[in-house]
Amino acid sequence: MSTQVQFPVRSGFYKTLRQRVRSELEQAGLSERDAWQMYAKTAFIVTLATVSYIQLVFVASTLTEALIWGFLLAQSHVMIGFDVMHDGGHGAYSRHRWVNAFMGHLLDLIGGNQRLWHFKHNIRHHTYTNIDGLDEDLETGGILRLSPGQPRKWWHRAQAWYAFPVYALLSLYWVFFSDFKEYLTRRVGQLPIDPPTMKDRLIFWGGKAFYFGYALVLPSFFHPFTHVLAAFVGIHVVLGFSLALVFQLAHTVEETDFPEPDAGAMPDEWAVHQLRTTADFARHNPLVSFYVGGLNFQVEHHLFSKICHVRYPRISRVVKETCQEYGVPYHESPSVLAAIRSHLRFLHTLGQPERA
Numbered sequence: 151m152s153t154q155v156q157f158p159v160r161s162g163f164y165k166t167l168r169q170r171v172r173s174e175l176e177q178a179g180l181s182e183r184d185a186w187q188m189y190a191k192t193a194f195i196v197t198l199a200t201v202s203y204i205q206l207v208f209v210a211s212t213l214t215e216a217l218i219w220g221f222l223l224a225q226s227h228v229m230i231g232f233d234v235m236h237d238g239g240h241g242a243y244s245r246h247r248w249v250n251a252f253m254g255h256l257l258d259l260i261g262g263n264q265r266l267w268h269f270k271h272n273i274r275h276h277t278y279t280n281i282d283g284l285d286e287d288l289e290t291g292g293i294l295r296l297s298p299g300q301p302r303k304w305w306h307r308a309q310a311w312y313a314f315p316v317y318a319l320l321s322l323y324w325v326f327f328s329d330f331k332e333y334l335t336r337r338v339g340q341l342p343i344d345p346p347t348m349k350d351r352l353i354f355w356g357g358k359a360f361y362f363g364y365a366l367v368l369p370s371f372f373h374p375f376t377h378v379l380a381a382f383v384g385i386h387v388v389l390g391f392s393l394a395l396v397f398q399l400a401h402t403v404e405e406t407d408f409p410e411p412d413a414g415a416m417p418d419e420w421a422v423h424q425l426r427t428t429a430d431f432a433r434h435n436p437l438v439s440f441y442v443g444g445l446n447f448q449v450e451h452h453l454f455s456k457i458c459h460v461r462y463p464r465i466s467r468v469v470k471e472t473c474q475e476y477g478v479p480y481h482e483s484p485s486v487l488a489a490i491r492s493h494l495r496f497l498h499t500l501g502q503p504e505r506a
């Protein structure tokens with residue numbers, strides 16, 4: 151599919167919504183970026199990552215201690231992804247470019263690559279959300295059928311059963327395979343990406359060397375390699391599963407749509423497209439909001455990706471009311487569990503031969 155997909159000209163809906171969101175924050179005396187909560191949260195998460203790593207590699211002497219610190223290290227990496235680098239990568243963390251760049255590049259320290267993420271996430275996923283062949287997040291190489299436009303295979307009948315173990319492999323797939331493939335072929339899916347500059351090359355290879363150095367090589371001087379490998383894989387299982395699941399709960403549930411272009415033209419303007427293809431979950435659960443970096447407010451995130459995630463609970467009421475006023479969908483699940491159930495029903499339905 152060509153990337154020459156066009157959305158219709160914007161009507162007044164998005165303009166009105168933007169004005170209302172802006173005045174909601176202004177009236178509350180809140181800035182769109184540089185929230186002190188983000189700096190405090192980042193300090194907490196980075197400290198947790200550092201302490202957990204030191205404890206796991208240099209201090210823990212029993213299996214129980216290793217499991218506890220390994221679990222906390224995995225959680226800190228999940229939160230670096232959700233809560234810190236994601237905002238930085240979107241330019242939503244700070245009004246200063248260097249702060250956003252610094253936070254975004256934390257991904258390079260935990261095994262990923264910020265530049266490739268930018269092409270995959272900022273460009274493909276955020277522009278072409280749930281459009282088959284263009285939204286990279288729907289691609290699983292045929293293992294799962296995540297949209298009605300993808301070919302149905304016999305094994306998809308059982309996909310609701312094996313999807314979770316597949317999600318657990320996501321970050322291992324990134325760090326060992328897809329980052330290298332995309333970097334070397336200079337393509338993300340079908341989309342060619344700009345050739346890397348010298349700085350990009352240094353960050354890519356330096357980041358990978360640093361990550362594999364501290365995650366696999368250094369611990370091997372202190373522990374048997376099989377133990378190091380087990381911890382490494384265990385941490386990635388938690389990381390990959392968490393990242394994949396949050397994406398799925400926001401885009402591949404029963405409520406969301408998979409609009410298709412007609413001769414390159416999409417049926418709805420961009421903002422309405424985002425609302426049709428995206429869902430919130432557990433909006434009233436502050437613990438979930440803290441943990442997933444506001445990505446349970448995925449609707450607000452897709453509409454206002456340059457506003458820091460700590461502001462999403464505040465603006466969500468305005469977004470919902472404006473959607474209702476304009477007759478535009480606002481999808482949400484009341485809890486994480488309800489969203490998981492909806493996702494599993496979606497997978498099951500899409501995998502059956504006679505439906506969808």
Ligand SMILES: [Zn+2]
Binds near residue numbers: 236271276451455
């Ligand atoms: Zn995003």
